[in-house]
Amino acid sequence: MKIDKKIIKELTEYLNEFNLTEIEYTDKDTKIKVSKSNLTSSNQAVSVASPTPISNPTKSKDASGTEVKSPIIGTAYLAAEPGAKKFAEVGKKIKKGETVMIVEAMKTMNHVPSTVDGTIKEICVEDGQPVEYGQTIIIVE
Template identity: 70%
Template structure:
């Protein structure tokens, strides 16, 4: 089996571009799965399943040593800063918010899920761009 290095590189770039932790590509009997921690290729036609795993270059990973209270995504989906396009954003950097205030919407399976603040504080940083995909547990906002 020949390993398509170009495809693996392209999938790795998608991880960074779309802020994903894992992506999988399947074509016929070959499956390629790339994650932040490893790359694996699984070819179903070989006798027994061959898995090739190699550590991914961690140079591109950002080390976030954020001080403050983090508000994280409760689900996987798409993050939105406002209730509808063109509307006023739920939060802005420097805005004081209370526990329970909606800080963002995460849309999953055509359902808009309001994400409440888990604490009182002032918005220090908004970590996700409007319309970007988010993972479960990913930091959305940091409060001071």
């Protein structure tokens, strides 16, 4: 399999331009994921794999519970499509790894998993609202 270096270069430029930590390109049978290393912003790794966005839970200062944060910049969606059942609703019990929201970035739908078992205490974003990297999207108790 031959990898088009031009695509990797373009994806790397998007990472820097939009201050992203990870971006994925899919074309037929090829998936290319480019992500920045956590060590320095100039180190970059390239892998061919499916996306696995992971949120890091932190304790909220204003509310009790665990915050699930957006792993990327994009648009948050509470359901897979308009009119469909929402992934997360206040009071719903969820398990670690269960999808709580989708964040769309560059026409790629990224499922955001819960980082803990618990009950959804608060949904911090509206359907279709833009979100930033690291922004709290739900709080789980």
